[in-house]
Amino acid sequence: MDPLILITGASRGIGAATARLAAARGYAVGVNFVRDEAAARGICDQIEMADGRALLLPGDVSNEEHVLRMFDQLDAFDANLTALVNNAGVVGRIGPFSGYDSERLKRTFDINIYGAFLCARDTVKRLSTTSGGAGGAIVNVSSAAARIGSPNEFVDYAASKAAIDAMTLGLAKEYGAQGIRVNSVRPGIVDTDIHASAGAPDRVEKFSSMVPMKRAGSPEEVARVILWLLSDEASYTTGAFVDISGGR
Numbered sequence: 295m296d297p298l299i300l301i302t303g304a305s306r307g308i309g310a311a312t313a314r315l316a317a318a319r320g321y322a323v324g325v326n327f328v329r330d331e332a333a334a335r336g337i338c339d340q341i342e343m344a345d346g347r348a349l350l351l352p353g354d355v356s357n358e359e360h361v362l363r364m365f366d367q368l369d370a371f372d373a374n375l376t377a378l379v380n381n382a383g384v385v386g387r388i389g390p391f392s393g394y395d396s397e398r399l400k401r402t403f404d405i406n407i408y409g410a411f412l413c414a415r416d417t418v419k420r421l422s423t424t425s426g427g428a429g430g431a432i433v434n435v436s437s438a439a440a441r442i443g444s445p446n447e448f449v450d451y452a453a454s455k456a457a458i459d460a461m462t463l464g465l466a467k468e469y470g471a472q473g474i475r476v477n478s479v480r481p482g483i484v485d486t487d488i489h490a491s492a493g494a495p496d497r498v499e500k501f502s503s504m505v506p507m508k509r510a511g512s513p514e515e516v517a518r519v520i521l522w523l524l525s526d527e528a529s530y531t532t533g534a535f536v537d538i539s540g541g542r
Protein backbone atom coordinates (compact mmCIF):
# COMPACT_ATOMS: atom_id res chain seq x y z
CA MET A 295 0.00 0.00 0.00
CA ASP A 296 1.11 3.56 -0.65
CA PRO A 297 2.32 5.53 2.37
CA LEU A 298 -0.30 8.10 3.35
CA ILE A 299 0.45 11.53 4.81
CA LEU A 300 -1.96 13.96 6.46
CA ILE A 301 -1.07 17.60 5.90
CA THR A 302 -3.26 20.03 7.82
CA GLY A 303 -3.90 23.42 6.22
CA ALA A 304 -2.80 22.22 2.79
CA SER A 305 -4.95 24.51 0.64
CA ARG A 306 -2.23 27.17 0.27
CA GLY A 307 1.15 28.40 1.43
CA ILE A 308 3.56 26.01 3.15
CA GLY A 309 0.95 23.23 3.46
CA ALA A 310 0.15 23.28 -0.27
CA ALA A 311 3.84 23.22 -1.23
CA THR A 312 4.38 20.31 1.17
CA ALA A 313 1.40 18.44 -0.29
CA ARG A 314 2.74 18.76 -3.84
CA LEU A 315 6.24 17.66 -2.85
CA ALA A 316 4.98 14.77 -0.72
CA ALA A 317 2.97 13.49 -3.71
CA ALA A 318 6.04 13.79 -5.94
CA ARG A 319 7.95 11.69 -3.38
CA GLY A 320 5.36 8.91 -3.54
CA TYR A 321 2.94 9.66 -0.72
CA ALA A 322 -0.81 9.54 -1.10
CA VAL A 323 -1.76 12.92 0.41
CA GLY A 324 -4.59 13.89 2.74
CA VAL A 325 -5.22 17.54 1.86
CA ASN A 326 -6.95 19.26 4.79
CA PHE A 327 -8.51 22.71 4.66
CA VAL A 328 -11.13 24.56 6.67
CA ARG A 329 -12.52 27.33 4.49
CA ASP A 330 -11.17 27.45 0.95
CA GLU A 331 -12.49 24.26 -0.63
CA ALA A 332 -11.77 25.45 -4.18
CA ALA A 333 -8.10 26.02 -3.37
CA ALA A 334 -7.81 22.62 -1.64
CA ARG A 335 -9.52 20.91 -4.59
CA GLY A 336 -7.03 22.68 -6.86
CA ILE A 337 -4.12 21.13 -4.91
CA CYS A 338 -5.74 17.69 -5.17
CA ASP A 339 -6.20 18.21 -8.94
CA GLN A 340 -2.54 19.20 -9.35
CA ILE A 341 -1.45 16.06 -7.48
CA GLU A 342 -3.73 13.81 -9.53
CA MET A 343 -2.70 15.40 -12.81
CA ALA A 344 0.88 14.45 -11.92
CA ASP A 345 -0.27 10.83 -11.39
CA GLY A 346 -0.37 11.14 -7.60
CA ARG A 347 -3.17 10.31 -5.17
CA ALA A 348 -4.98 12.87 -3.03
CA LEU A 349 -7.80 12.79 -0.50
CA LEU A 350 -9.75 15.99 0.16
CA LEU A 351 -10.24 16.41 3.92
CA PRO A 352 -12.49 19.26 5.04
CA GLY A 353 -12.27 20.02 8.73
CA ASP A 354 -11.38 22.53 11.40
CA VAL A 355 -8.44 21.04 13.32
CA SER A 356 -9.65 22.73 16.51
CA ASN A 357 -12.96 20.84 16.36
CA GLU A 358 -12.58 17.33 17.75
CA GLU A 359 -15.54 15.95 15.79
CA HIS A 360 -14.01 17.21 12.57
CA VAL A 361 -10.65 15.67 13.45
CA LEU A 362 -12.23 12.30 14.25
CA ARG A 363 -14.09 12.44 10.92
CA MET A 364 -10.86 13.21 9.05
CA PHE A 365 -9.13 10.22 10.60
CA ASP A 366 -12.12 8.01 9.71
CA GLN A 367 -11.69 9.16 6.10
CA LEU A 368 -7.96 8.40 6.27
CA ASP A 369 -8.65 4.93 7.71
CA ALA A 370 -11.08 4.21 4.86
CA PHE A 371 -8.61 5.33 2.15
CA ASP A 372 -6.64 2.60 0.42
CA ALA A 373 -3.22 3.63 1.77
CA ASN A 374 -1.22 3.30 4.97
CA LEU A 375 -0.95 6.34 7.25
CA THR A 376 2.74 6.89 8.06
CA ALA A 377 3.13 10.64 8.50
CA LEU A 378 1.55 13.85 9.78
CA VAL A 379 2.49 17.44 9.08
CA ASN A 380 0.84 19.64 11.70
CA ASN A 381 0.86 22.74 9.51
CA ALA A 382 -2.52 24.50 9.96
CA GLY A 383 -1.93 27.73 11.82
CA VAL A 384 -3.27 31.24 12.25
CA VAL A 385 -2.02 34.55 13.54
CA GLY A 386 -3.93 37.46 15.04
CA ARG A 387 -3.66 41.01 13.79
CA ILE A 388 -0.40 42.76 14.57
CA GLY A 389 -0.73 45.03 17.59
CA PRO A 390 0.22 45.67 21.20
CA PHE A 391 -0.19 42.86 23.73
CA SER A 392 -2.56 44.95 25.87
CA GLY A 393 -5.11 44.96 23.05
CA TYR A 394 -5.49 41.18 22.63
CA ASP A 395 -9.09 40.17 23.29
CA SER A 396 -10.13 36.75 24.54
CA GLU A 397 -11.63 35.76 21.18
CA ARG A 398 -8.27 36.28 19.48
CA LEU A 399 -6.37 34.40 22.18
CA LYS A 400 -8.82 31.49 22.08
CA ARG A 401 -8.66 31.21 18.29
CA THR A 402 -4.85 31.27 18.26
CA PHE A 403 -4.46 28.68 20.99
CA ASP A 404 -7.37 26.51 19.78
CA ILE A 405 -6.07 26.16 16.22
CA ASN A 406 -2.31 26.32 16.75
CA ILE A 407 -2.09 24.23 19.93
CA TYR A 408 -5.29 22.25 20.56
CA GLY A 409 -5.71 21.38 16.87
CA ALA A 410 -2.10 20.21 16.56
CA PHE A 411 -2.44 18.12 19.72
CA LEU A 412 -5.64 16.43 18.49
CA CYS A 413 -4.08 15.54 15.13
CA ALA A 414 -0.88 14.28 16.78
CA ARG A 415 -2.90 12.18 19.23
CA ASP A 416 -4.92 10.45 16.55
CA THR A 417 -1.77 9.89 14.47
CA VAL A 418 0.34 8.28 17.21
CA LYS A 419 -2.54 5.93 18.05
CA ARG A 420 -2.29 4.56 14.52
CA LEU A 421 1.50 4.66 14.08
CA SER A 422 2.76 3.33 17.42
CA THR A 423 4.37 -0.09 17.07
CA THR A 424 3.11 -0.87 20.58
CA SER A 425 -0.48 -0.54 19.30
CA GLY A 426 0.20 -2.63 16.20
CA GLY A 427 1.19 0.24 13.89
CA ALA A 428 4.22 0.33 11.61
CA GLY A 429 5.82 3.52 12.97
CA GLY A 430 6.26 6.76 11.08
CA ALA A 431 7.05 10.43 11.55
CA ILE A 432 5.46 13.73 12.53
CA VAL A 433 6.65 17.21 11.65
CA ASN A 434 5.17 20.10 13.60
CA VAL A 435 5.31 23.45 11.82
CA SER A 436 6.48 25.79 14.54
CA SER A 437 8.05 29.20 13.91
CA ALA A 438 11.13 31.28 14.58
CA ALA A 439 8.61 33.27 16.66
CA ALA A 440 8.92 30.56 19.35
CA ARG A 441 12.48 31.72 20.11
CA ILE A 442 12.02 35.42 19.25
CA GLY A 443 8.75 36.04 21.16
CA SER A 444 7.33 38.43 18.49
CA PRO A 445 7.02 41.56 20.69
CA ASN A 446 4.68 44.28 19.37
CA GLU A 447 3.34 41.85 16.81
CA PHE A 448 1.84 38.60 18.09
CA VAL A 449 3.21 37.27 21.39
CA ASP A 450 0.25 34.87 21.59
CA TYR A 451 1.23 33.29 18.28
CA ALA A 452 4.87 32.99 19.43
CA ALA A 453 3.72 31.30 22.65
CA SER A 454 1.51 28.89 20.70
CA LYS A 455 4.53 27.84 18.63
CA ALA A 456 6.64 27.38 21.79
CA ALA A 457 3.90 25.01 22.98
CA ILE A 458 4.24 23.04 19.75
CA ASP A 459 7.99 22.78 20.32
CA ALA A 460 7.35 21.39 23.81
CA MET A 461 4.98 18.86 22.28
CA THR A 462 7.69 17.89 19.79
CA LEU A 463 10.14 17.19 22.62
CA GLY A 464 7.66 15.27 24.73
CA LEU A 465 6.33 13.11 21.88
CA ALA A 466 9.83 12.41 20.55
CA LYS A 467 10.77 11.02 23.96
CA GLU A 468 7.48 9.21 24.64
CA TYR A 469 7.27 7.57 21.21
CA GLY A 470 10.94 7.14 20.27
CA ALA A 471 10.86 3.48 21.24
CA GLN A 472 7.49 3.02 19.47
CA GLY A 473 8.79 3.77 15.98
CA ILE A 474 7.66 7.40 15.72
CA ARG A 475 10.04 10.31 15.12
CA VAL A 476 8.74 13.80 15.93
CA ASN A 477 10.46 17.03 14.86
CA SER A 478 9.69 20.73 14.45
CA VAL A 479 10.54 23.09 11.65
CA ARG A 480 10.82 26.75 12.59
CA PRO A 481 10.37 28.91 9.49
CA GLY A 482 11.26 32.60 9.62
CA ILE A 483 9.62 34.98 7.14
CA VAL A 484 8.06 32.93 4.35
CA ASP A 485 6.20 34.46 1.45
CA THR A 486 2.58 33.35 1.99
CA ASP A 487 -0.87 34.84 2.67
CA ILE A 488 -0.48 34.60 6.44
CA HIS A 489 1.05 38.08 6.68
CA ALA A 490 -1.98 39.69 5.03
CA SER A 491 -4.19 37.89 7.55
CA ALA A 492 -2.15 39.61 10.30
CA GLY A 493 -3.02 42.95 8.67
CA ALA A 494 0.46 43.42 7.16
CA PRO A 495 0.50 42.40 3.50
CA ASP A 496 3.86 44.22 3.16
CA ARG A 497 5.49 42.31 6.05
CA VAL A 498 7.65 40.13 3.78
CA GLU A 499 9.07 43.20 2.05
CA LYS A 500 9.48 45.07 5.33
CA PHE A 501 11.40 42.37 7.18
CA SER A 502 13.45 40.87 4.35
CA SER A 503 16.30 43.35 4.93
CA MET A 504 16.59 42.13 8.56
CA VAL A 505 17.28 38.58 7.40
CA PRO A 506 20.99 37.78 6.98
CA MET A 507 20.21 36.25 3.57
CA LYS A 508 18.28 39.44 2.69
CA ARG A 509 15.17 37.71 1.43
CA ALA A 510 12.10 35.82 2.55
CA GLY A 511 11.92 32.06 2.17
CA SER A 512 9.57 30.30 -0.22
CA PRO A 513 7.00 27.68 0.81
CA GLU A 514 8.94 25.17 -1.31
CA GLU A 515 12.12 25.76 0.71
CA VAL A 516 10.21 24.86 3.88
CA ALA A 517 8.54 21.86 2.20
CA ARG A 518 11.90 20.36 1.24
CA VAL A 519 13.10 20.36 4.87
CA ILE A 520 9.79 18.86 6.04
CA LEU A 521 10.07 16.04 3.51
CA TRP A 522 13.68 15.44 4.55
CA LEU A 523 12.65 15.13 8.22
CA LEU A 524 9.93 12.65 7.25
CA SER A 525 12.28 10.55 5.14
CA ASP A 526 14.66 7.75 6.06
CA GLU A 527 17.49 10.23 5.39
CA ALA A 528 16.58 11.63 8.82
CA SER A 529 16.23 8.19 10.46
CA TYR A 530 18.18 9.17 13.63
CA THR A 531 16.69 12.67 13.97
CA THR A 532 13.94 13.13 16.53
CA GLY A 533 13.05 15.86 19.01
CA ALA A 534 14.92 18.35 16.80
CA PHE A 535 14.03 21.94 15.86
CA VAL A 536 15.19 22.90 12.40
CA ASP A 537 15.36 26.65 11.76
CA ILE A 538 14.50 27.63 8.18
CA SER A 539 14.95 31.34 8.53
CA GLY A 540 17.76 32.58 6.32
CA GLY A 541 20.01 32.94 9.40
CA ARG A 542 17.63 35.15 11.43
Ligand code: NAP
Nearest residue numbers: 303305307308327328329330354355382383437484486488
Ligand atom coordinates in the same frame (compact mmCIF):
# COMPACT_ATOMS: atom_id res chain seq x y z
P1 NAP B 1 -1.41 30.45 5.14
O1 NAP B 1 -0.92 30.70 3.76
O2 NAP B 1 -2.23 31.47 5.83
O3 NAP B 1 -2.20 29.03 5.11
C1 NAP B 1 -2.82 28.59 6.29
C2 NAP B 1 -3.46 27.23 6.02
O4 NAP B 1 -4.03 26.76 7.25
C3 NAP B 1 -4.58 27.28 5.01
O5 NAP B 1 -4.53 26.10 4.26
C4 NAP B 1 -5.84 27.30 5.88
O6 NAP B 1 -6.97 26.71 5.26
C5 NAP B 1 -5.38 26.42 7.02
N1 NAP B 1 -6.14 26.59 8.25
C6 NAP B 1 -6.33 27.72 8.99
N2 NAP B 1 -7.09 27.45 10.05
C7 NAP B 1 -7.39 26.13 10.01
C8 NAP B 1 -8.15 25.26 10.82
N3 NAP B 1 -8.79 25.70 11.91
N4 NAP B 1 -8.26 23.97 10.45
C9 NAP B 1 -7.65 23.50 9.34
N5 NAP B 1 -6.91 24.27 8.52
C10 NAP B 1 -6.80 25.57 8.86
O7 NAP B 1 -0.21 30.13 6.14
P2 NAP B 1 1.32 29.66 5.92
O8 NAP B 1 2.17 30.84 5.96
O9 NAP B 1 1.42 28.69 4.81
O10 NAP B 1 1.52 28.93 7.32
C11 NAP B 1 1.54 27.53 7.48
C12 NAP B 1 2.18 27.23 8.83
O11 NAP B 1 3.50 27.77 8.84
C13 NAP B 1 1.43 27.87 10.01
O12 NAP B 1 1.42 26.97 11.10
C14 NAP B 1 2.28 29.08 10.32
O13 NAP B 1 2.17 29.47 11.67
C15 NAP B 1 3.67 28.56 10.01
N6 NAP B 1 4.66 29.61 9.74
C16 NAP B 1 4.52 30.46 8.69
C17 NAP B 1 5.49 31.44 8.49
C18 NAP B 1 5.40 32.43 7.36
O14 NAP B 1 6.18 33.42 7.37
N7 NAP B 1 4.55 32.25 6.39
C19 NAP B 1 6.58 31.54 9.35
C20 NAP B 1 6.68 30.66 10.41
C21 NAP B 1 5.73 29.68 10.59
P3 NAP B 1 -8.07 27.56 4.41
O15 NAP B 1 -7.38 27.92 3.13
O16 NAP B 1 -9.19 26.64 4.18
O17 NAP B 1 -8.39 28.79 5.22
